[in-house]
Amino acid sequence: MASSHNAKIAHLKKSDPILRVVIDGIKLEEFASRRGNYFEALVEAIVSQQLSVKAADTIFQRFAALRPGKKFPTPQQVLKLPATKMHRAGLSKMKVGFIKDLAKKVLDKTVDFKQIDSWTDEEVVEHLVKVKGIGPWTAEMFLIFSLRRENVFSYGDLGLKNAIKKLYKLKKHPTPARAKKITDKWRPYRSLGSRYLWATLDNG
Numbered sequence: 001m002a003s004s005h006n007a008k009i010a011h012l013k014k015s016d017p018i019l020r021v022v023i024d025g026i027k028l029e030e031f032a033s034r035r036g037n038y039f040e041a042l043v044e045a046i047v048s049q050q051l052s053v054k055a056a057d058t059i060f061q062r063f064a065a066l067r068p069g070k071k072f073p074t075p076q077q078v079l080k081l082p083a084t085k086m087h088r089a090g091l092s093k094m095k096v097g098f099i100k101d102l103a104k105k106v107l108d109k110t111v112d113f114k115q116i117d118s119w120t121d122e123e124v125v126e127h128l129v130k131v132k133g134i135g136p137w138t139a140e141m142f143l144i145f146s147l148r149r150e151n152v153f154s155y156g157d158l159g160l161k162n163a164i165k166k167l168y169k170l171k172k173h174p175t176p177a178r179a180k181k182i183t184d185k186w187r188p189y190r191s192l193g194s195r196y197l198w199a200t201l202d203n204g
Contacts, residue, residue: 005030015185040072041146059090075103098133153190155181163197
């Protein structure tokens with residue numbers, strides 16, 4: 001039986017006194033159910049790379065509107081979209097290539113959304129990084145925010161490293177070993193712990 005949201009919070013507070021102080025000052029809502037359209041989620045992740053939230057949202061909405069009044073473009077439809085049309089939505093030549101490569105790999109089952117829920121976290125990352133433009137960080141964000149996997153910590157995320165440096169009073173960013181030592185205490189709820197770290201950044 002899955003643990004309740006409150007039980008997960010209690011585990012984090014008991015296992016890490018520093019994180020307990022953070023949790024006492026921040027209210028995080030429990031995640032909703034998994035995001036249904038995994039292809040859409042990954043396209044959005046690619047669009048968002050190296051852009052501000054506002055710019056990424058604008059470009060993503062323009063891309064989604066290339067098929068007005070209909071559902072988000074399917075992989076088949078994306079492959080048929082002219083690159084020039086995608087450019088006009090604000091996508092760079094490189095990101096057009098990445099999105100088309102994702103569509104191709106979904107169609108040839110390199111990335112199989114029907115099977116992905118049954119894969120381990122490591123298998124999901126291994127499969128997703130086969131797509132051009134998707135690295136470990138993007139795959140780990142997909143694990144947390146789309147698949148709702150509960151025990152993910154992304155060392156490649158600068159925000160998480162900044163939060164650890166500040167909260168744990170380190171002189172510089174934690175090494176992978178130091179980050180692992182800190183976050184291993186949160187298992188099996190490292191994803192929720194990560195969300196609290198991100199929230200400290202939002203709260204200044």
